[in-house]
Amino acid sequence: MVIPRLVIAAPSSGSGKTTVATGLMAALRARGLRVSPHKVGPDYIDPGYHALATGRPGRNLDPWLTSADLVEPLFLHGARDADVAVVEGVMGLYDGAGLEEFASTAHVARLLGAPVVLVVDAAGQGRSVAALVQGFAAFDTRVRLGGVILNRVGSPRHEEICRSALTESGVPVLGVIPRADGVATPSRHLGLVPAAERRTEAVSAVERMGELVATSCDLEALVALARSAPPLAARPWSAGSSLERPPSGARPVVAVAGGPAFTFGYAEQAELLAAAGAEVVPFDPLRDERLPEGTGAIVVGGGFPEVYAADLSANEPLRRRVAAFAGPIAAECAGLLYLARELDGHPMCGRLPITATMTGRLTLGYRDAVATAHSVLTREGERYRGHEFHRTATEPGYAEPPLFRWRGGADGFGEPLLAASYLHLHWAGSPELAARLVAACAPAGG
16 A cells, blocks of 8 residues: 655654644645544554544554554554555654664654654754754664754744755755744643643644644655655554454443543544444543443543542532443543542542542553453453553552552452553554453443
């Protein structure tokens, strides 16, 4: 398959690659192109802005969570029928999992055969930008550095100095973005505020990003670079072909929590649940007092319940129904907190014998975990690769035995009809999770 594609990378976090990637998506869409948005790594927040910019689901490409072999098929699945794909990187270009480059932006760019555009924060630099860019270009010659976009350029003279130095380096300048504080998006304890929490403001921010990139970057040159990417040989990923057995019988309702408090989720999860035979129905724990009609299972993913603890607690009718629900429940991170007895002193569902509180400590990182408890999703001894990302803690920290153990840690609660932990999993890497949840669905009720 021939999918024109670019990877937007940077020397480090904070260089402006989210602004450039999102703005490029919006600018290309404004020109009538069908743009497929992708994000390297486990991040849930940036894909929300990508979705606003393109009108398509933002999709993650993470070799750690799904395997390197699935990166190309998942990319082709998301980019089906697209005119061009834009892939936003993570951290610095060569920063991967631990000491290795595995799961880095460079790793994903190589897997996709995609040219890289390096976003360089030029503030405080002149000719030194050329040395920086040349170093990144030479560090791994398997990565094709197709051009650079200079960000936060202070003046025409500053631009002239940087361009002159980069001309000598042979790396083309594809854009020069002036300092533009007006396009910044608000942040808090886990990064950007999700687009779903500030829909009107987020739409305006994405429009401003698109206008900034359209007026500051050479869109024709960027599209030409994307079209220089070679064909891909893999077959697109399919939720149905990932499952061992096709579904049969009735289609149980799987209620998936959404709304502003629960914004973290990968698009492939719902696709797998549907392929496994479920009818996937969203609900909002902030506003809906009942579960969807006929709910047979509940999925509560990640998000920011700590920001909405009082409002979640105030919806007592739904909390009681979730606590009394007799079917299977799968919960990750924010879902774990919602099932707790209380969160920062606010009563929650009480499905788990824990209390949760905000802390000043960020828990962040990949986990190579082994399931040590049989649950609705897992079987004892199975290995899972997940990701932790939170500033909360629970007391007690986990059940005995915990749902998962890994080197130096343990987490989670596992029961025949329950799986709840801080660990985020990408279900495309473990499609049996969807099949098991659907197979365990209770008769219609709720």
